[in-house]
Amino acid sequence: MNQEEQRKTLSLVVPVHNEEDTIHLFYNAIEEIKPKVNATIDFHFIDDGSTDKTLSILRDLAEKDEHVHYVSFSRNFGKEAGLYAGLQQSKGDYVAVMDVDLQDPPELLPEMLNEVESGEYDAVGTRRADRKGEAKIRSWFSSQFYKWMNKVSQTHLVDGARDYRVMTRQMVDAILSMTENQRFSKGIFTWVGFKTKYIPFENRERVAGNTSWSFWSLAKYAVEGIVSFSTMPLTIVTFLGLITFGASILAGIFIVIRALISNTSVAGWPSMVTIMLFIGGIQMLSLGIIGRYIAAIFMETKKRPIYIAKEEK
Structure with missing residues (x-):
């Protein structure tokens, strides 16, 4: 058995929607840190019904790199569906969830994986230590959501927590066992339990393109979270x-x-x-x-x- 076969696999779950400007930038950024990651990295891109060249780019990447996989939805089902599909498709010993716009620092990935591999933690997540560059009104509403959500729900959410995290296969399987249609991943990640550590980082802007998250869509997402995890x-x-x-x-x-x-x-x-x-x-x-x-x-x-x-x- 050679060294490549002995190495464990890290599956990267990356939901994308109209991200033709960021996919190559993200892929190249991960390629740069690969030597520092103590695992073989597999990409699992989930195309959430994109209307630009996103799917074409994913096809090309998959042809050039055997470690690149993708699933394309029949229409836009939302990021939560994309996360669920990515976790279903992942086969790695460890699974990481990342955004393609590089607001999630790739350079943290080796440290996150090492912490999980040590066995001390089942997951290592990230949280924004600040909200520099974000509109003040949006930042205020976001902080208020975390504040009140933690008051009305028994599921505690870490303020500023991102979906960006590395998890063990056991934790991923627990998340997949929750097949509810109305999904709120931040709450699900916490609800399933498992020992989790959070690494803070300074807020980053998108490297390219525009976000598909409007203020209204974030408000609806917040309502989904409250309904899903609080009565x-x-x-x-x-x-x-x-x-x-x-x-x-x-x-x-x-x-x-x-x-x-x-x-x-x-x-x-x-x-x-x-x-x-x-x-x-x-x-x-x-x-x-x-x-x-x-x-x-x-x-x-x-x-x-x-x-x-x-x-x-």
Whole structure:
């Protein structure tokens, strides 16, 4: 058995969507650090229904390098589906998840792998130590999400944590056993347990191209995370209902007593309309929150596949 066969394999899972400008840059960056990585690296690119030349570039890379593999979806299913597909396709002893835009520093990969190989940790992840270069409003909302998510959920999320991490095969298999349709990987990575260490790094800008993550898509992603890992919103709705019900009983008693004592009729239109709008608003908010959970149940009961592969190599 030669040295190449004795070396363990590290599978790189890389979801891509319209990333024709970054794929070669990412591939070359990994090639540069390969001598420092104590494992054979396999690439698993997941094309999430790209409409540019992404798939063509992946085909060319796969032809030139036997360690490059790809799966192309029949349409855009989202990054979460891409991560799940990549973990399914990975065969390595260790698995790393990375973004193709090089916001995840490749030079950390050798250190991360060494930490996992030592056996002390089951996974080594990364987190941003700062948010330099990011819009202040977006940074504020992001920090608030982590803050409140950790308050309403038993699954603790590390502030600034990235998907970028190296995991053991055992941990990956545990993640794959969770076949839910509504996926929130940051929560899943934490929920499955296993001992994890986080390495901080300074925030980096994309090397090329534009992000497909708009503020609205990030907001929807945050809602997915809350619905997937917390029932606290439903508890809040219950308490709001109890508070408004109690307040209405007290108000009714007050009105009856006042009528018996003074026997006068007061129009009170402004206060009545205000109360009606207040209660109506709480009802609509409550129905919206309950509806979001019902929608998640609805999607799960359909048992639809998380993704559909059109082409793979």
